[in-house]
Amino acid sequence: MAFFTHQVCRGLSSSAVRAAAIKHVTIIGGGQMGAGIAQVAASTGHTVTLVDTSDDILKKAVKGIEGSLKRVVKKKFADKPEAGEEFIQKVLQNVSVSTDAGAAAQSSDLVLEAIVENLKIKQDLFGRLDKLAPTHTIFASNTSSLPISDIASSTNRLDRFGGLHFFNPVPMMKLVEVIGTSATSQETFDSLLNFSKALGKTPVSCKDTPGFIVNRLLVPYVLEAIRLHERGHGSKEDIDIAMKLGAGYPMGPFELSDYVGLDTMKFIMDGWNEKDPDNPLFAPSEMLNKLVAEGKYGKKTGEGFYKYK
Ligand SMILES: CCCCCCCC(=O)CC(=O)SCCNC(=O)CCNC(=O)[C@H](O)C(C)(C)COP(=O)(O)OP(=O)(O)OC[C@H]1O[C@@H](n2cnc3c(N)ncnc32)[C@H](O)[C@@H]1OP(=O)(O)O
Ligand SMILES: NC(=O)C1=CN([C@@H]2O[C@H](COP(=O)(O)OP(=O)(O)OC[C@H]3O[C@@H](n4cnc5c(N)ncnc54)[C@H](O)[C@@H]3O)[C@@H](O)[C@H]2O)C=CC1
Secondary structure (H helix, E strand, O other): OHHHOOOOOOOOOOOOOOOOOOOEEEEEOOOHHHHHHHHHHHHOOOEEEEEOOOHHHHHHHHHHHHHHHHHHHHHHOOOOHHHHHHHHHHHHHOEEEEOOHHHHHOOOOEEEEOOOOOHHHHHHHHHHHHOOOOOOOEEEEOOOOOOHHHHHOOOOOHHHEEEEEOOOOOOOOOEEEEEEOOOOOHHHHHHHHHHHHHOOOEEEEEOOOOOOOHHHHHHHHHHHHHHHHHOOOOOHHHHHHHHHHHHOOOOOHHHHHHHHOHHHHHHHHHHHHHHOOOOHHHOOOHHHHHHHHOOOOEHHHOEOOOEOO
């Protein structure tokens, strides 16, 4: 099955001697993931420019970062609230915002994209930035499901292009999947690996295959839960309770879907179904399609499988 052939294998123990350090990062997309990555990068001493399409979205993103930082310092500086407030201010000083991705990319060591899960839109963005960013700048995508090599194909910097896949909520989740394509240079891969470690995360090396490691396992599981419910074999609530108490998952599959975003889930499912139409694991779900058509994307819109208002 061509869909699941792998491209390249890289070890985590490779020499990182030549890898350039990443200091200034442009993060494009100030939604759940981009804001979370910006927060963690700024908290670990990197300077960050967060880019989105409007000032309003960026304002909301910075407010979200501030709210999340407050939760972090409540624990980290439990008995030193003043030091906690100082930390928040210091982190926020490391973050600037912009609606001009091209201008931001011009002073960046890394441009990391966390925009909508759509190949054409991601390709357009990187194709444009490729002409504006300095030669040394590394490009990376936080895509959940798209081949990194397909996104990179719109640029002329295939050796300086990789994947950095974070997990939601970024400040809490320790893993980063680092993806090299067959064209990604070892130097680039090592820079991305070192950057993940500098963020305090644990990186794993992944091949450029659909879903990398985590989503290749997680997406079929969640879709099977939805199908089980569609067949009338369990309520959402019971399935969620069952997986939390019976399998030790922190969230059940319906809670997790709402948390991730049903729009993102649908983008992933449709994309994989299109590439591999005979695979029952990626068969469309009427229930998911209906919720997305109604604009019920989950927590971020106030309703998905559950209501949050
Ligand atoms: C769907 C399948 C398809 C996916 C495809 C697309 C997605 C991807 O490409 C990859 C992904 O990201 S998959 C999703 C991975 N994430 C998970 O599985 C999260 C599962 N949930 C959890 O770990 C915990 O419920 C969690 C850590 C979230 C919350 O912990 P709790 O359950 O204990 O609940 P809380 O009481 O709310 O939180 C406890 C404390 O955690 C801290 N915290 C939580 N969220 C935070 C945030 N955003 N920022 C900062 N701190 C945060 C916080 O300390 C909180 O305590 P309080 O502040 O006192 O509430
Ligand atoms: N939601 C999740 O749990 C995870 C999502 N991802 C991936 O991260 C990416 C972003 O996902 P989320 O943050 O959940 O989405 P989101 O919907 O919360 O945020 C996306 C942001 O990108 C902005 N945007 C869209 N097109 C843009 C453009 N051309 N230029 C600048 N900004 C643009 C939107 O205005 C929005 O603020 C997707 O590729 C997704 O697959 C990866 C890991 C986990």
